[in-house]
Amino acid sequence: MALDASVQQLRNFVLDHPRLMVMTGAGISQKSGIPTYRDGAGTWTSSQPIQHREFMHDATVRKRYWARSYKGWPNVASARPNLAHFALRHLEELEYVQFLVTQNIDRLHQKAGQQEVIDLHGRLDQVVCMDCGEIGSREDVQKWLEAHNSYLDNLRVTQRPDGDAEIEGAALKEMRLPSCTYCSGLIKPNVVFYGGLVEKKIISRVFDQLSKCDALLVVGSSLMVYSSYRYCKFAHDHAMPILCVNEGITRADELFSLKVKADCAVTLEQLADSLPSRR
Ligand SMILES: [Zn+2]
Structure with a gap:
């Protein structure tokens, strides 16, 4: 079967630059049932995301977050990788992808078997204590929330990409907040909220990897946040x-050597199938 002209162009480019660093965003997880925050025009499609400062300083914000997250987490926990994740894994097996950085916190690249991944914005399957630094399991927090806030099951919600969900008419006064099992400190999902900082060692590790590559391949991201x-x-x-x-x-459209405006799963699958192994 003849390749689409755009895939052919991508293929030629990758053959000339066979050591890729891939950077992915919410667009790649959409078909796994995790909605994106931004539409095709790069604007917000849902209410504003959680702000780091507000989460840290306002118990009401934390209650709202955990109530919404209680409803949203099962959707993220059970999400499966889609063809785009598997195509990138295939490109890694063929030894074109040296390294993958994702802005997503859903761990779907790892579930697809991708070996070299950095979670730039953290991972939603963990919580971190802001007082003692202990890492805990998000699933354990889910069980705790279920045991201590049973009324949450009756709230109506719609899904959001960070495992958060919109809560309608919730009376959150009763809500009991989860805390660190070691020191009773304040716990936070182990992700970078809006206005929060990506760890310095992660930032430099990505720069380090990028400088060893031939080209950068951006997939399913509008690149609106500076961290990417x-x-x-x-x-x-x-x-x-x-x-x-x-x-x-995307925010970086003028910086690209080549942009393919197409479905990332279809495009990446065709690309991976068209390339010879470098092994
Ligand atoms: Zn602690």
Whole structure:
């Protein structure tokens, strides 16, 4: 079967630059039932995300978060990788993908078997104590919430990408907050909320990996947050080509050497199937 012209272009590019760093965003998890925050035009489609400062300083914000998260978490926990995740895993097996950085917190790349992954914005299947640093299991928090806040089961919700959900008419006064099992301190999902900081060692590890690659491939991200945009800027400043597969506009459109506006699952699958193994 003849390849689409855009896939052919991507293929030629990858053959010329066979050591890729891949950066993925919410667009890749959409078909796994995890909705994106931004539509194709890059604007918010739901209410504003949780702010780090508010979560840390306001118990009401934490109650609202955990009530919504209680409803949203099962959807994330049971989500399965889709064809786009498997196509990237295939590209890694063929030895074109050296390294993958994701803005997603759903662990779907790891579930697809991807070996070299950095979770830039953390992982939703863990909680972290902000007082003692202990890492705990999000699933254990779910059980605790279920045991101590049974009325949560009757709340109506709609899903959001961070495992959060919109709560309608919730009376949150009664809500009991989970805490650290070691020190009773304040726990937070082990993710970077809006306005929170990505750990310095993670930022430099990604720069380090990127500098060893031939090209950067952006998939399913609008790159609106600086934590991901900075790597495009770095690649561009170092004359490293940037490829993008994304249906909507992105903040870095003018920095790309090649952009394919198409479904990322279909495009990546065709690309992986068309490439010879480098092993
Ligand atoms: Zn603690």
